[in-house]
Amino acid sequence: MRTLMAYAAGLLFGLGLAxxxxxxxxxxxxxxxxxxxxxxxxxxxxxxxxxxTFIGYRLVLRRSSPFFGDKFQLPTKRELDSRLLGGAALFGIGWGLSGYCPGPAIASVVGLSTPLVAMLVAMIGGWWLAKRFSGSR
Incomplete structure (x- = not known):
């Protein structure tokens, strides 16, 4: 059921973007x-x-656990560091140059174009580099 809900959320997000x-x-x-x-x-x-999001978080976090999981998985890290700021800067630069961020890019795959392919290759390369140099494998 968790996987089905994840797909439903992704579909709803993609439809909203479109x-x-x-x-x-x-x-x-x-x-x-x-x-x-x-x-x-x-x-x-x-x-x-x-x-x-503001309203949704307040409503959902009143519950002791999520509908389709054992516990809420919320970020615990609060401080800004160079990795976060660098990643945010790269995201913003890529978004400004291409006009795509990851969600709309994936939702746009049906209308594949050269700029979209370039953005997707750069995004996948960035994920790979981040994983390679973050120490988590």
Whole structure:
């Protein structure tokens, strides 16, 4: 049941990205380009995600355990370090250059294009490098 719920959540997330237009890199790049024809759509999508997460966490964490698991798996690390900041910077640079972040990129695979392939190769390469140099194998 856990696997089924994970797939359902992924499908819901992907549908949300597609319906909101966030799988279109031109829309994302228009949001990041505040000097030209700025498109505020992404701000509303992000705002909706923040509000949903804010409310959702408060409701879910009232429970003693999740519906489909033994315990909640929440991050415990609170400090900022160079790995976190470097990863965030690389994510932002890649997002700004390509218009894709991992969720929309994977949701866009059906319309494969050369820029999307380049982004996916870079993303997989980044995962591999992070795993190789993080010491966790």
């Amino acid at each position: 319906i909101s237009g966030m799988t279109d890199p031109a829309r994302v790049l228009s949001f990041l380009d505040i000097a030209d024809e700025w498109d505020p759509t992404l701000a509303f999508v992000l705002g909706g995600a923040v509000i949903t």
